[in-house]
Amino acid sequence: xxxxxxxxxPLLDIRNLRIEATVYPPxxxxxxxxxxxxxxxTLEKGKVLGLIGESGAGKSTIGLxxxxxxxxxxxxxxxxxxxxxxxxxxGGKEGFRKLRGREVCYVAQSAAAAFNPAHRLMDQVxxxxxxxxxxxxxxxxxxxxxLFKKLSLPNPETIGERFPHQVSGGQLxxxxxxxxxxxxxxxxxxxxxxxxxxxxxQIDVLAAIKDAIRDTHVAALYITHDLAVVAQVSxxxxxxxxxxxxxxxxxRQIIKEPRQEYTNALVSVHEIEHQEQQPGTAPMLSVKxxxxxxxxxxxxxxxxxxxxxxxxxxxxxxxxxxxGKSTLARAITGLLPxxxxxxxxxxxxxxxxxxxxxxxxxxxxxxxxxMADVAMNPRQTVGTIIGRPLEFYFGMKGRERDKRVAELLDxxxxxxxxxxxxxxxxxxxxxxxxxxARSLAAKPxxxxxxxxxxxxxxxxxxxxxxxxxxxQQVEKVAYLFITHDLATxxxxxDSIAVMYRGEVVRYGSKxxxxxxxxxxxxxxxxxxxxxxxxxxxxxAIAGRRMxxxxx
Amino acid sequence: xLDIRRIPLPSLIGxxxxxxxxxxxxxxxxxxxxxxxxxxGDVWEPMSxxxxxxxxxxxxxxxxxxxxxxxxxxxxxxxxxxxxxxxxAILGFSAAVFGGWYDTILSRLVDLLMSIPTLIMGLVVLSxxxxxxxxxxxxxxxxxxxxxxxxxxxxxxxxxVMDYVEAAKLRGEGSGWIIFRxxxxxxxxxxxxxxxxxxxxxVLFLSTLSFLGLGxxxxxxxxxxxxxxxxxxxxxGIPAALIPAAAIAALAISVNLVADWVLNRTTSLKGGRG
Numbered sequence: 001x002x003x004x005x006x007x008x009x010p011l012l013d014i015r016n017l018r019i020e021a022t023v024y025p026p027x028x029x030x031x032x033x034x035x036x037x038x039x040x041x042t043l044e045k046g047k048v049l050g051l052i053g054e055s056g057a058g059k060s061t062i063g064l065x066x067x068x069x070x071x072x073x074x075x076x077x078x079x080x081x082x083x084x085x086x087x088x089x090x091g092g093k094e095g096f097r098k099l100r101g102r103e104v105c106y107v108a109q110s111a112a113a114a115f116n117p118a119h120r121l122m123d124q125v126x127x128x129x130x131x132x133x134x135x136x137x138x139x140x141x142x143x144x145x146x147l148f149k150k151l152s153l154p155n156p157e158t159i160g161e162r163f164p165h166q167v168s169g170g171q172l173x174x175x176x177x178x179x180x181x182x183x184x185x186x187x188x189x190x191x192x193x194x195x196x197x198x199x200x201x202q203i204d205v206l207a208a209i210k211d212a213i214r215d216t217h218v219a220a221l222y223i224t225h226d227l228a229v230v231a232q233v234s235x236x237x238x239x240x241x242x243x244x245x246x247x248x249x250x251x252r253q254i255i256k257e258p259r260q261e262y263t264n265a266l267v268s269v270h271e272i273e274h275q276e277q278q279p280g281t282a283p284m285l286s287v288k289x290x291x292x293x294x295x296x297x298x299x300x301x302x303x304x305x306x307x308x309x310x311x312x313x314x315x316x317x318x319x320x321x322x323x324g325k326s327t328l329a330r331a332i333t334g335l336l337p338x339x340x341x342x343x344x345x346x347x348x349x350x351x352x353x354x355x356x357x358x359x360x361x362x363x364x365x366x367x368x369x370x371m372a373d374v375a376m377n378p379r380q381t382v383g384t385i386i387g388r389p390l391e392f393y394f395g396m397k398g399r400e401r402d403k404r405v406a407e408l409l410d411x412x413x414x415x416x417x418x419x420x421x422x423x424x425x426x427x428x429x430x431x432x433x434x435x436x437a438r439s440l441a442a443k444p445x446x447x448x449x450x451x452x453x454x455x456x457x458x459x460x461x462x463x464x465x466x467x468x469x470x471x472q473q474v475e476k477v478a479y480l481f482i483t484h485d486l487a488t489x490x491x492x493x494d495s496i497a498v499m500y501r502g503e504v505v506r507y508g509s510k511x512x513x514x515x516x517x518x519x520x521x522x523x524x525x526x527x528x529x530x531x532x533x534x535x536x537x538x539x540a541i542a543g544r545r546m547x548x549x550x551x
Numbered sequence: 552x553l554d555i556r557r558i559p560l561p562s563l564i565g566x567x568x569x570x571x572x573x574x575x576x577x578x579x580x581x582x583x584x585x586x587x588x589x590x591x592g593d594v595w596e597p598m599s600x601x602x603x604x605x606x607x608x609x610x611x612x613x614x615x616x617x618x619x620x621x622x623x624x625x626x627x628x629x630x631x632x633x634x635x636x637x638x639x640a641i642l643g644f645s646a647a648v649f650g651g652w653y654d655t656i657l658s659r660l661v662d663l664l665m666s667i668p669t670l671i672m673g674l675v676v677l678s679x680x681x682x683x684x685x686x687x688x689x690x691x692x693x694x695x696x697x698x699x700x701x702x703x704x705x706x707x708x709x710x711x712v713m714d715y716v717e718a719a720k721l722r723g724e725g726s727g728w729i730i731f732r733x734x735x736x737x738x739x740x741x742x743x744x745x746x747x748x749x750x751x752x753x754v755l756f757l758s759t760l761s762f763l764g765l766g767x768x769x770x771x772x773x774x775x776x777x778x779x780x781x782x783x784x785x786x787x788g789i790p791a792a793l794i795p796a797a798a799i800a801a802l803a804i805s806v807n808l809v810a811d812w813v814l815n816r817t818t819s820l821k822g823g824r825g
Contacts, residue, residue: 333721354720362723375714379736392722442722 009085010042011186011219012066018078019061019070019243035061035074036243045186046217050234050251052227052266054457055428058243063189063223067104068096084186101128105180109192111172115164121175122160129183140182147178150215151208169321170201174208181216188213190222194229198320198484199528206232206530207541225457227266228530231255232537239263255532265459267532272465272491276510279495282347283308284478285332285446290341292331301327302338303502309446312472314479316493316510318486318525324502325482329448332480333367346445363393366439370451372431376423382409382434383419389441408437411474412467429460436467440475448480453488465492486529490514498522558812565808572802576622583615588770595781595789607791608780616777617798624773624802627688628753634692635753636746639699644730644738646700647707658704661697669694670759677765687766691753702745706738740818747810751803758799774799 019036036058043049051059065076068088080087088099100106105128108114115124126140135143141160148156151174164172173193180188193209194202210233213220224230230237230251237254239246239262247260258264285308292302301324309315317325330336332343334354343350345364351357369375376385386405390396396404406416412433423431432452439447449468453461469492472479481492489496489510496513498506500521506513518526527540558566575582585591589611596606604613646654664672673690680686710716716733724733758775760766767773772780774795781792 335717335721357723359723362721365721367718367721369714369718371714375718377715377733377737380732389722392724438718 011045011084012041012043012221013082014039014041014062014066014079015082016040016079017062017065017076017081019058019065019074020077021074034243036065038079039240039243039245040079041238041248043187043219043221045219047236048213048220048222048234050222050224050230050237051240052224052230052237053240053246054225054459056242057240059223059225059240060191061243062240063191063221064106066187066189066221067100067106069100098132101185102132102134102183103185104187104189105183105185107173107176107180107188107190107193110196111176111193112164112169114176115172117164119163120160121162121164121167125160125175125179125182128179132183134183143184144178144182147181147212148175150212151175151178152204153178168201170197170205173197173205177205177209177212181212181218184216184218186219188218188220190220190224192224195224195226199486199530200320200524202229202530203528203537203540207537209233210537226530227255228532228536231532231534232530239266252534255534272462272469274469274491274493277310277313277494279308279313279509280310282310284311284346285309285480286344287328287332288342288344290328290331290338290343292327292336292338294327294336301502302331304341305499305502305504306341307497307504307507309478309480310494311445312476312478313494314472314481314492316481316483316489316496317499318483318489318496319499320484320525322501323499325499326450327502328499329367329450329480329482332448333365359393363389363442364445365448366442366444366446367448367450368432368435368439368452370455372428372435372455373423375435376431376438378423380422381419382421382423382426385423385434386437386441389438393442404441408441411440411471412437428456429463432456432464433467436464436471440471440477443475444477446478446480448482450482451484452481454483454485461488468492486526498525561808562812565805565812568801568805569809572621572625572805575618576625579618579622583612583618585612585615587611587616587619589615595784595787595791597789604794605789605791607777608784613791613794616772617774617795620772620774620777620795621798623767623771624754624757624775624799627684627691627757627767627773628750630688631691631695631753631757632746632750634688635695635699635749636742638692639696640703640735640738640742641730642696643700643703643705644707644734645726646704647711648726648729648734654704657700661700664694665697665701669756673756673760674763674765677760682765682768684767687757687760691756695749695753695756699742699745699749703738703742706741707734710734710737740814743810743817744814747807747814750806750810754799754802 016038017036018038020032020034022030022032024030053059070076081089125144129135129140145156153159153174194205222234234251237251238248241262247263255267258267287307290302290305293300319325331338337352383405386408387401390401390404453464493510495509497504506522591612592606592610594610598605602612607613646657676690719729719733757766757773761773761776762779767776777795778792784791
């Protein structure tokens with residue numbers, strides 16, 4: 001617990017907070033569940049408290065309660081939230097209105113979804129300050145420009161005239177931080193502000209947020225599931241699980257000497273031991289000098305790319321957003337016919353277009369998507385989703401099919417009870433497992449995994465990676481693993497291709513690619529992966545050789 | 552599975568009323584006290600124990616005519632709506648899936664058809680073609696299918712870019728599976744709500760046509776036609792024209808109550824179990 005340094009009255013004091021919601025489980029009467037169990041915390045002026053935990057730990061719910069808000073039917077049913085010496089839960093609607101956007105501001109995870117696309121950035125940044133009458137328009141705009149400068153946004157004088165779609169994701173996230181700071185609040189709630197960003201962009205946003213917090217002396221709640229990120233910005237860390245407090249202490253203590261087992265599990269690095277396999281003689285799939293473009297050849301996204309995948313092995317393709325790694329997958333699958341070059345599979349050249357490929361070729365090449373939610377038809381049951389490839393490729397029907405579906409569910413470590421469930425009734429990790437089973441059902445030789453773990457919690461993602469490696473042992477399937485997360489690459493790959501702006505800048509076996517000397521881009525990628533060490537951020541920024549492309 | 556106590560009250564009212572209309576339509580010859588064209592009394596008799604709703608402009612029993620009218624009205628409206636939905640939805644979905652020239656040509660044709668006001672188009676076509684039930688249903692169905700096409704194409708275009716449709720295409724599925732198994736179940740909610748509305752438009756359109764003399768031909772009459780037959784009575788304070796009008800309104804409301812309920816159930820992503 002926090003050592004007794006709370007001498008002055010804290011800015012935010014949450015006491016025994018209890019938050020409940022009503023759920024509607026299938027086939028049962030609605031019931032009330034408790035999301036947050038009597039959590040207390042205090043935060044002093046100018047300090048940053050990191051809230052960390054996996055999905056469903058209640059970290060966002062607690063964060064939002066500091067502005068008296070319950071998302072989606074969530075109710076605050078007990079406890080006190082004392083901000084600036086008064087209990088805000090007793091203020092009623094009027095009280096909340098005065099509080100939000102003035103004393104407490106919020107930075108959302110997806111800035112792209114949180115900005116109104118129809119208004120200019122400046123209008124949205126100064127809106128709260130104007131509505132609360134804390135500044136005139138001229139003052140607020142002056143303040144906003146100063147904040148844009150502080151957050152090292154390009155063209156701080158004029159960026160406010162742009163619309164949200166005219167700036168990049170990392171920049172938008174910083175504009176959102178400026179928006180929160182503009183009305184000079186006492187407290188800012190950062191809700192996973194860098195989770196949706198590339199590693200190379202994340203480091204810039206992180207540094208900008210850290211500087212802004214230091215210079216404006218604002219207090220902050222920083223919510224994330226990435227312990228390495230929170231270690232860079234916060235003074236104290238609170239670990240939550242299932243809506244209960246696990247551990248609360250100084251940043252150094254949490255990451256160096258965790259007292260609880262769960263914290264230890266989060267802190268310890270999840271390296272999966274994976275013995276690198278030597279490339280065989282004959283590649284199973286070779287991509288030969290492929291060039292591909294969108295918009296009728298105007299926007300070249302792949303330039304002369306050549307890679308090989310060997311049977312039963314994993315090729316990881318790494319790079320930031322827009323580097324063309326997903327486009328490579330689309331070119332291989334035939335969704336985007338390449339302009340030049342060819343894809344050779346098992347000694348024969350694959351048809352460029354999807355329609356030119358025989359069913360057998362389609363079966364051998366399966367794909368798993370990043371967002372398992374939208375990769376499954378929400379109106380089909382798990383049984384149909386996994387069973388369809390069996391019907392379609394092997395003509396299995398009735399009991400035979402159901403038996404095989406049950407076997408596949410076993411393989412992905414899920415029970416038979418899931419056959420009749422709909423995707424909406426599964427958790428994120430389970431959804432991704434069903435997608436894996438669907439691709440395995442086709443008995444493919446190659447599975448393309450497009451960022452399959454990036455939408456998942458670290459511990460769940462760890463489970464999925466282990467499952468994929470086990471399945472590789474059993475089924476002798478090869479993976480083309482697309483990711484921006486280098487930790488994943490280290491634990492799963494046999495060979496690595498680093499992509500930057502549509503070109504392969506570094507390619508070879510894992511040990512070769514990850515051994516210095518590095519080229520500038522690989523170095524940037526490697527150095528941008530947050531490490532669980534205090535002061536890493538400053539070191540990494542100082543040691544960089546090039547700017548990230550998103551800047 | 553379906554628990555009658557869990558149906559909300561408005562939906563229950565809608566179900567009962569719609570059920571009554573449908574039953575009346577199916578068993579018309581058994582229920583109706585008199586024949587459809589049978590003249591049984593004086594012109595515009597008031598409501599009495601022998602003629603519950605009074606008589607019409609020719610002295611026919613209004614209740615009997617209402618029951619027979621329900622039969623014709625529902626028959627034509629149901630078939631026309633079914634035609635417009637199957638035609639509009641299948642063409643709309645396929646336009647979204649195939650895209651390209653197919654989509655362009657179909658969409659422009661639909662635009663062309665929509666640019667002519669429906670009523671005028673209907674009047675012109677019906678005055679040229681022989682006036683029978685088949686032409687009436689075809690004209691109403693095709694004219695209405697343009698609206699359904701627009702809606703279903705717009706919905707399907709959004710669904711067509713989802714990852715699960717892409718996954719189905721990668722699997723090598725044919726357009727039949729993609730249209731009927733991937734897109735249709737996910738497009739059902741907007742289509743069902745549109746169905747409730749379109750059915751009522753069909754009833755009203757039929758009534759309008761009959762009122763103008765181009766719909767159902769005498770001695771048969773749908774409810775719209777009966778309003779026309781009895782409209783002159785309103786001046787003399789005789790309510791005979793208002794009864795079929797009220798029936799149209801009641802049908803409209805009850806069908807939409809049912810559609811809303813179906814909509815609520817189909818929007819659930821948990822198989823209606825939640």
